[in-house]
Amino acid sequence: MPGNPVSEFRLEGNSDARAVPKRVALIRREEPARLLEDRDELLTTAPHLLLREVIVVQLCVTGLAVASLLFDAPLEGIADPTDTPNPAKAPWYFLGLQELLHYFPPVVAGVLLPALAVVGLVVIPYFRINIEVVGFYERPRKRSLAALGLATALVCGFLVAYRVWSVLVPTLLIFSLTALPAVPRCPAGWKRRLSRIPLSDWIMTWFVAVVTILTLIGVFFRGPAWAWTWPWRDGIF
């Protein structure tokens, strides 16, 4: 429209780098994750995100309502301090700890190890090893595998001393997967995939595997006097 001040500006689109120069940014490896965000399309929160959130809420409420109609919450007889059930089990999310109590003295299983786990989780974002997204075998540093092997050996020695086979097995398994790309005859596909995984992911995966296995054992495989039972033969205690 003539006379309109807006018409004095001309919008240009051009893919020629000389006509419309692009900005170049140098970003270090430990750069903020914000810079890695996609430059993809921005959508308005209402209705796009809100609609999805409503769907999540509805699915959640529906699923829970169905579960509540099908399964009743457990209720046993009234609490009786003179009648100790055998075994006396904590809620499922603490059964990993209770399983540890079977191997270690209470001060180790009930205090030291959980405290270590919590502190370990809290400090994660403050260590460079967790900030880098560099595969274990893509790092420039040598001798990392030897150091990791030494650390694993120390942990394993500790586990053998206390006969904690249920933690020893996943520890050895995860370490052999970590070390696999260093083996000359490792298949190329495995080697490519495994060598990209950062050390922080290996450690977390080990932690999660140990927690899961200990919890499953505590829930399904422990019976009277905390002895080993098979759930399909003896039932779940």
Added chain:
Amino acid sequence: MDILRAITENRIWRSVVRHGVRATNRNRVMVVMENVFLHLHSTKVRGRSMELSSTYYLGGLALTLNAILTATGLMLMLYYHPSVPQAYRDMKELQFVVSNGVFLRNMHRWAAHAMVLSVFLHLLRVFYHKAYRPPREFNWVVGVFLLLLTLLLSYTGYLLPWDQLAFWGVSVGTNMVRAMPFLGPVVRFHLLGGNIVGENALLRFYVLHCVLLPLALALGIAVHLWRVRKDGGVCGSSGLRRSGAGQPRE
């Protein structure tokens, strides 16, 4: 449509909701900006961050479960007395006297288990997506404390039905507390209000479960969500972009 317009364009409605209903971009932004609850969201979001594989909506799921637990928990409080042996009798009342009492208790119980699980999965999602990296370090720490609060809430609630399961589950746990060097026996004594899991312990766990811990959790969640917004919105799998090991794509 005329009725809709009559409702939404008179003075009273507009004094509450200031924006109109037309589907303009301005209105869509106003919906979020002018609402105290919705303004924890930014007004615009990246399309990719809304994909399922970006967050699996696990944080939202935990928040939803928390809301369900608050609602069902409030209703359960109407029928519950934190005293021995009335607490257990109230469970029986829920079962045989209160309309839909069993359903109410089931919802609360299963939602509690689901919340512990979804908070833990949320932690794993954030870890493997490396979404804790700067500037989000502090929010990760807040999140770990929210996980601990969730566990404590679930655990204090575990005692309240005052059945065998509750009593011995809590006895096992509080005996672990005793193993803590120096402080253990003192902490256990104050937690239980005595040396055994008894009437005082039930009352203390009730107060922790219904007042103190929910307040702490609500505060923590407020900080957590606020920081998500301030640190640039949810960080989906974009932190994992691989080409050139950590360098942005292009």
